[in-house]
Amino acid sequence: MTIRICTAEDAALIAELGRRTYDDTFRQLNDPKIMDAYLKKTFNIAVMREELSDPDSVTALLSEHDLHAGYLKMNFPPAQSDFNREGSMELQRIYVLREFKRRGYGRALIEYAKEMAEKRNCTSIWLSVWEENPEAVSFYEKMGFYKSGRRIFMMAGEEQSDFVLTYDL
Numbered sequence: 001m002t003i004r005i006c007t008a009e010d011a012a013l014i015a016e017l018g019r020r021t022y023d024d025t026f027r028q029l030n031d032p033k034i035m036d037a038y039l040k041k042t043f044n045i046a047v048m049r050e051e052l053s054d055p056d057s058v059t060a061l062l063s064e065h066d067l068h069a070g071y072l073k074m075n076f077p078p079a080q081s082d083f084n085r086e087g088s089m090e091l092q093r094i095y096v097l098r099e100f101k102r103r104g105y106g107r108a109l110i111e112y113a114k115e116m117a118e119k120r121n122c123t124s125i126w127l128s129v130w131e132e133n134p135e136a137v138s139f140y141e142k143m144g145f146y147k148s149g150r151r152i153f154m155m156a157g158e159e160q161s162d163f164v165l166t167y168d169l
């Protein structure tokens with residue numbers, strides 16, 4: 001298993017991984033039209049290229065041999081989607097493809113994020129997770145995150161309620 005920092009050259013790959021993972025995880029729980037609109041807007045190559053070029057965000061790709069298994073996106077102020085607290089890191093995305101789940105890759109990505117946060121002298125990591133995704137909530141809690149609030153996540157104009165989870169470094 002390897003984890004490497006992505007560049008703008010990886011935009012098509014990250015867009016595809018994000019689209020597949022998000023679709024696999026949430027399609028059955030959402031209106032198909034809303035899902036399609038969200039995927040088109042969020043995981044297109046131009047958006048990914050812009051995100052990968054942001055100096056206040058870091059995206060890291062996890063691969064096993066030559067197979068790309070998932071990625072995570074970390075945001076530092078002022079690039080965070082919410083809050084932008086000095087000394088915090090947002091873990092905006094942690095995506096592992098279905099066929100690679102239950103192999104410890106999610107744990108490896110979280111550990112990588114913790115190392116990155118420590119290198120940047122962060123005091124906390126926060127993320128938001130849909131309250132309708134108890135498997136993910138349980139995973140993050142096992143990794144040491146705790147519920148610290150709530151926020152609204154907009155998915156193509158539809159409001160969804162997320163838990164905010166925090167990990168103190």
